[in-house]
Amino acid sequence: MCAALWGCSKPPAAAPTASDGPAVARSSAASEREKVSITVYNQNFGLVREIRKVPLGDGRVELEFRDVSAHIQPETVHLRGVDAPAALSVLEQNYRYDLLTPEKLLEKHVGKRVKVYRYNETLGTEEQKEAEILSVQGGTVLRVDGEVTLGVGWRIAFPSVPDDLISKPTLVWQLASSRPEQRVEVTYLTGNLSWEADYVFVLDAKDRQGDLTGWVTLTNESGASFENAELKLVAGDVQRVRPPAPEVYDMLEMAVADDGAGRGFREESFFEYHLYTLERPTDLRDKEKKQVTLLEGHGVGVQKKHIFFGGDWYYRGRHGQITSNQKVGVYLDMQNTEKNRLGMPLPKGTVRVYKEDSSGARQLIGEDVIDHTPRDEEIRIKLGEAFDVVGERKQTHWKALGSCQSESAWEIQLRNHKDEPVRVDVFEPVGGDWEILESSHAYEREDARTFTFDVPVAARSRETITYRVRVRWC
Numbered sequence: 001m002c003a004a005l006w007g008c009s010k011p012p013a014a015a016p017t018a019s020d021g022p023a024v025a026r027s028s029a030a031s032e033r034e035k036v037s038i039t040v041y042n043q044n045f046g047l048v049r050e051i052r053k054v055p056l057g058d059g060r061v062e063l064e065f066r067d068v069s070a071h072i073q074p075e076t077v078h079l080r081g082v083d084a085p086a087a088l089s090v091l092e093q094n095y096r097y098d099l100l101t102p103e104k105l106l107e108k109h110v111g112k113r114v115k116v117y118r119y120n121e122t123l124g125t126e127e128q129k130e131a132e133i134l135s136v137q138g139g140t141v142l143r144v145d146g147e148v149t150l151g152v153g154w155r156i157a158f159p160s161v162p163d164d165l166i167s168k169p170t171l172v173w174q175l176a177s178s179r180p181e182q183r184v185e186v187t188y189l190t191g192n193l194s195w196e197a198d199y200v201f202v203l204d205a206k207d208r209q210g211d212l213t214g215w216v217t218l219t220n221e222s223g224a225s226f227e228n229a230e231l232k233l234v235a236g237d238v239q240r241v242r243p244p245a246p247e248v249y250d251m252l253e254m255a256v257a258d259d260g261a262g263r264g265f266r267e268e269s270f271f272e273y274h275l276y277t278l279e280r281p282t283d284l285r286d287k288e289k290k291q292v293t294l295l296e297g298h299g300v301g302v303q304k305k306h307i308f309f310g311g312d313w314y315y316r317g318r319h320g321q322i323t324s325n326q327k328v329g330v331y332l333d334m335q336n337t338e339k340n341r342l343g344m345p346l347p348k349g350t351v352r353v354y355k356e357d358s359s360g361a362r363q364l365i366g367e368d369v370i371d372h373t374p375r376d377e378e379i380r381i382k383l384g385e386a387f388d389v390v391g392e393r394k395q396t397h398w399k400a401l402g403s404c405q406s407e408s409a410w411e412i413q414l415r416n417h418k419d420e421p422v423r424v425d426v427f428e429p430v431g432g433d434w435e436i437l438e439s440s441h442a443y444e445r446e447d448a449r450t451f452t453f454d455v456p457v458a459a460r461s462r463e464t465i466t467y468r469v470r471v472r473w474c
Contacts, residue, residue: 023060023174028052030067030225034183037230038193038284040218041238042347046193048226051082051185056177060091065171069190070097070223076189077171081182088182092174100161106136108162116144116154131156169223192221195233197294197349199370201381202362203332205355207304212342214294214349216265216276218284226284233265235347235372236273264293267344274345274372297342303333306424308391308414312431312449315408315471321394327385328414328424330366334379346373351381388417389424389457397468404474407437412465416457426453426465432473439467 036050048069056063074095081088116131131154135141140151171186195218203210216233220226265276278292306328314322332353336342352367366383373379397409414424429450436443436451443451457463 023062024057025062025064026055026057027064027066028054030227033227035230036226036228037232038226039232039234040193040195041234042195042197043238043240044194045189045191045240046222047187047189049185049187050226051183053181053183055181056088056175057180058178059176061173061175061177063173063175065173065186066168067224068169068171068188069192070169071191071221072169072171073189073191074171076187078187079173080185081179082185083183084179087178088184089176090173091176094172095169096172097169103136105158105161106133106140106156109133109158110136114159115157116142116151117157118154190222190224192223194219194221197235197347199346199349199351201300201332201351201353203302203353203355203365207302207355209299209301210353212295212297212300214296214346216292216294218290218292220284220286220288220290223286225286228281229284231278231282231284233276233278233347234270234273235276235345237372238273264295274347276347294347295344299341300334301340305331305333306386306389306422307331308412308424308426310393310426310428310430312429314393314395314410315406315430315432315434315469316473317406318398319395321392323391323393325390325392327387328389328391330383330386332381332383334381336373336375336377336379338375343375345375346370346379348372351379353381353383389422390415390417391424391426396466401470402472405470405472407468407470409468410466412453413462414455414457414465415462417460419459421456421458424455424457424463426455428452430469430471432471434469434471437468437470439465441465441467443467 032052032054034051034053036048039047039049041047052065054063054065072095074093077093077095079090079093110133113130113132116129117126118129119125120127129144132143133140133156134143134148140156142149142151142154144154195216198215198217200213200215201210218231218233264279266279268275268277276294282290282292284290308326308328334340334342336344336346348369348371350367350369353365354362355365357363366381368381368383370379370381392413392415394411395408396411397407399407401407412426414426416422427446427450431449434449434451441453441455443453446452453465455463455465
């Protein structure tokens, strides 16, 4: 009769115990990977999950798990047996990162004897001598033939490589195993894996719509390569207790990924974030940047706006003319909706806007950074400052009504030097308690502290706004 707890399947293997004998040495390299998946966060870290079939044995095993990230966070490592979890237990875990370098090799041989070689020009041959390495601080100091000399000009030959120096960062486990071979799953967090979104928006001739292309740029500076990997990207601000410190590296090569059969990213909600899964395996090589298409939207409607901003401090004192020939900001607003041929959660990134000139050549007309933007939200992109639309603002009257209350009158002149009409939105962040006493133009209460004017300005003309306001700020 089978046990009720386990159903009718075969019972689990007995838990292994550590024997008193020496541990059997085993190793595993990247060539033994059966599967690897990488989840990259846009905060310069990633989660690595790989499955390998490794040789083990009965009793104690020392397993060297090679080809891991050089920026691994050892405290996040987790190992488990896939085929028979109960047949494998971890007794001890070590992370070895004392790498073999010329400097380390010299340090390990301080106080030891080595062979040194130097070319003898008189004899025309290379002479060999015995030497002792005395110091390597600031340069190599040797004792050769009873004399202390600098190591300049000598070629040093070492008898062996110390056992505690390794060529690559390596995880080493002391395991208790009851199976000769097992598939193991290893997961860990690593720094220096990152991604960012970049967008290209091509605006049409009438500034009313355009085509949006989103790119994912993935940077692998982790110190490890992952071939044929399942790639996932997480967009969102994930809380971390101690994020890894950034490090400076040499310029990386750029590799633009082929989109295969058009299989790009699949997007889905994931907890309070968004997950983008590349629907085909890809190679993530160390010291490489990879670009993959994230999204495409054609015929996306936009609204170009000219905005002239004021300041709340204007109303708290006597000024006269505040600004003259101030350029008016130019913005593009677009709705991230399905109706507007978008409607996909957009990761934060840089949007670069282009437009064709009279010869048909595309020119950059502005770029801006957007934050993580859910669907059905508005996106505003600042392109720059208008060359031919300027504003002037001056205070025509000011009266103090107490220590923190005033009444003031204002004149705003908008000048359009273009051969076509424009509309200018004037934003007045007045602050405090306020009341418009009189105004030449209709205004809108934008919020509790801001009112706006929407003003059409004809081609090669000017428009003047005047208003009087009472403000209390305390």
